[in-house]
Amino acid sequence: EVQLVESGGGLVQPGRSLKLSCAASGFTFSNYYMAWVRQAPKKGLEWVATISTSGSRTYYPDSVKGRFTISRDNAKSSLYLQMNSLKSEDTATYYCANLNNLWFAYWGQGTLVTVSS
Amino acid sequence: DVVMTQTPVSLSVSLGGQVSISCRSSQSLVHNNGNTYLSWYLQKPGQSPQLLIYKVSNRFSGISDRFSGSGSGTDFTLKISRVEPDDLGVYYCGQGTQYPWTFGGGTKLELK
Numbered sequence: 001e002v003q004l005v006e007s008g009g010g011l012v013q014p015g016r017s018l019k020l021s022c023a024a025s026g027f028t029f030s031n032y033y034m035a036w037v038r039q040a041p042k043k044g045l046e047w048v049a050t051i052s053t054s055g056s057r058t059y060y061p062d063s064v065k066g067r068f069t070i071s072r073d074n075a076k077s078s079l080y081l082q083m084n085s086l087k088s089e090d091t092a093t094y095y096c097a098n099l100n101n102l103w104f105a106y107w108g109q110g111t112l113v114t115v116s117s
Numbered sequence: 118d119v120v121m122t123q124t125p126v127s128l129s130v131s132l133g134g135q136v137s138i139s140c141r142s143s144q145s146l147v148h149n150n151g152n153t154y155l156s157w158y159l160q161k162p163g164q165s166p167q168l169l170i171y172k173v174s175n176r177f178s179g180i181s182d183r184f185s186g187s188g189s190g191t192d193f194t195l196k197i198s199r200v201e202p203d204d205l206g207v208y209y210c211g212q213g214t215q216y217p218w219t220f221g222g223g224t225k226l227e228l229k
């Protein structure tokens with residue numbers, strides 16, 4: 001059974017940094033692209049980042065490019081999201097997702113990030 | 118960016134009934150490789166999203182055949198037949214054809 005368990009969320013002040021983690025199990029992690037998707041409170045879904053199997057290629061929307069960095073450790077079956085210069089509009093539940101080709105096949109339960117002073 | 122527009126925003130249905138949700142994209146979702154990367158997700162109350170349909174019409178593992186997807190180019194539809202209580206929640210379409218990947222605003226399915 002595929003399991004994705006996010007951690008690292010919490011309350012952080014604007015301008016500060018936070019690093020999210022996602023522990024994966026139930027599939028061969030190194031064989032799959034992975035991604036982060038977020039959902040602001042009572043809002044829809046927004047894709048945040050994608051990383052290739054080796055980690056050599058990463059993709060971001062303009063809203064987070066230059067502030068967020070996605071990375072992975074295949075030996076630990078773990079995915080990460082380093083978030084810098086956080087803004088109030090980054091407040092959201094962040095989901096880790098396993099990519100099958102170009103769709104989000106499996107999702108974690110999410111971790112809430114609140115950016116507020 | 119590709120804008121995904123879902124209609125209606127909300128939908129009321131009786132158990133056992135049938136509903137359709139529309140998803141339109143601002144640009145064609147046909148990829149250079151000929152595939153169309155349009156998928157559908159359901160977010161049940163208090164849960165994370167789950168994949169229902171990928172590449173327009175392919176049901177994901179374990180998804181009931183009461184769910185069907187159709188469409189092409191910029192116009193897509195999700196149909197749910199014989200609606201059950203477990204089908205209630207918010208449905209999203211999403212595109213993976215072009216970066217940045219984008220989602221529709223969601224359609225909330227409620228009981229009449």
